[in-house]
Amino acid sequence: xxxxxxxxxxxxxxxxxxxxxxxxxxxxxxxxxxxxxxxxxxxxxxxxxxxxxxxxxxxxxxxxxxxxxxxxxxxxxxxxxxxxxxxxxxxxxxxxxxxxxxxxxxxxxxxxxxxxxxxxxxxxxxxxxxxxxxxxxxxxxxxxxxxxxxxxxxxxxxxxxxxxxxxxxxxxxxxxxxxxxxxxxxxxxxxxxxxxxxxxxxxxxxxxxxxxxxxxxxxxxxxxxxxxxxxxxxxxxxxxxxxxxxxxxxxxxxxxxxxxxxxxxxxxxxxxxxxxxxxxxxxxxxxxxxxxxxxxxxxxxxxxxxxxxxxx
Ligand code: CP
Ligand code: NVA
Numbered sequence: 001x002x003x004x005x006x007x008x009x010x011x012x013x014x015x016x017x018x019x020x021x022x023x024x025x026x027x028x029x030x031x032x033x034x035x036x037x038x039x040x041x042x043x044x045x046x047x048x049x050x051x052x053x054x055x056x057x058x059x060x061x062x063x064x065x066x067x068x069x070x071x072x073x074x075x076x077x078x079x080x081x082x083x084x085x086x087x088x089x090x091x092x093x094x095x096x097x098x099x100x101x102x103x104x105x106x107x108x109x110x111x112x113x114x115x116x117x118x119x120x121x122x123x124x125x126x127x128x129x130x131x132x133x134x135x136x137x138x139x140x141x142x143x144x145x146x147x148x149x150x151x152x153x154x155x156x157x158x159x160x161x162x163x164x165x166x167x168x169x170x171x172x173x174x175x176x177x178x179x180x181x182x183x184x185x186x187x188x189x190x191x192x193x194x195x196x197x198x199x200x201x202x203x204x205x206x207x208x209x210x211x212x213x214x215x216x217x218x219x220x221x222x223x224x225x226x227x228x229x230x231x232x233x234x235x236x237x238x239x240x241x242x243x244x245x246x247x248x249x250x251x252x253x254x255x256x257x258x259x260x261x262x263x264x265x266x267x268x269x270x271x272x273x274x275x276x277x278x279x280x281x282x283x284x285x286x287x288x289x290x291x292x293x294x295x296x297x298x299x300x301x302x303x304x305x306x307x308x309x310x311x312x
Contacts, residue, residue, distance in 0.1 A: 002023045003311065004017075006311030007125060008309055009125050012170075012173065014177075021174070024304045024305060024308050025143055025301070028140070028304035029147075029300070031303045032297075043071050043072065044071035047073040047074070047103040048076065048102045049105070052098075053078065055130070059298050060130060085109065091114055094118070095122040098118075099123040104124060106126075110236055112134060134170045137298065138294075142297075145293045149266050154180065156181065157181045157262075158224065159227050160182065160184045160230075163190050163230065164184055165234055169192055171228065176209045179208045182209070185215065185251065218257065225262050227258070227267055228268040228269070229279050230270050232277055248278070251278070252277070252280065253269075253278065253283055254280045258286075266289070267279075267284065269289075269294070273291070
């Protein structure tokens with residue numbers, strides 16, 4: 001199954017089929033064990049990953065770079081000021097040139113078409129390290145985390161509370177692909193894209209996943225197995241932060257919300273967190289919080305993605 005991924009890009013969650021997502025998650029679990037045992041194989045020896053960043057990052061940068069080192073390869077960091085994606089020269093030329101040097105490209109961008117265009121022109125696999133529209137690597141790590149904590153993905157009931165943007169979009173696709181039920185709860189006006197909802201519901205028809213949107217946190221949370229949240233104002237929306245904090249104030253993961261969920265419900269956050277806004281600090285430190293497992297699993301999930309796309 002994984003051989004089907006050789007040479008392909010991972011720009012959207014929907015670039016992987018249901019079987020491919022599950023196969024990559026299996027590989028991620030194997031690589032995690034292999035790393036812990038100290039017997040890692042240098043599967044990407046001699047390969048180079050070029051990492052383009054238009055936005056800041058802690059997890060994405062460090063997990064990709066560390067992952068490449070653990071796999072025996074090399075990663076190079078291209079800061080926003082280094083190549084000025086889309087300003088200094090065309091995205092097409094950057095893709096072609098980088099594809100002549102690097103074996104894999106990862107890009108964190110504002111506009112989603114930038115990473116899609118790189119994938120069109122690079123001739124090597126391109127991985128989306130977050131765009132304004134999707135964050136698929138995050139969702140692979142999240143699915144790995146839920147499977148570790150709950151033992152399965154199919155039939156799990158997750159709620160996502162927050163802005164219906166990049167993380168929510170990839171989560172909707174990811175849940176649909178693995179048969180997980182998901183309610184995305186947002187303040188009115190911050191719902192996810194209608195096209196993503198329609199596409200994820202269509203995928204869900206095949207996997208048995210029920211994907212829906214709501215504006216009612218307490219109603220959606222009843223009996224849920226997992227709650228996931230993200231910042232109210234994403235990177236690039238800093239000037240809206242104050243206005244958003246009013247509109248999102250009733251959309252917080254706190255002890256009151258947890259009280260209506262399943263007693264063993266787990267808590268997820270992609271990080272960085274703004275404690276006291278989208279999540280209470282004390283809730284983030286409960287034993288059922290898996291937020292730092294998610295951060296760690298970025299490393300393992302992305303190593304699996306890079307190995308699969310390289311066909312190694
Ligand atoms: N979750 C995530 O992508 O974190 P960074 O922005 O630190 O990479
Ligand atoms: N929605 C957030 C996710 C950060 C990992 C952002 O885009 O800033």
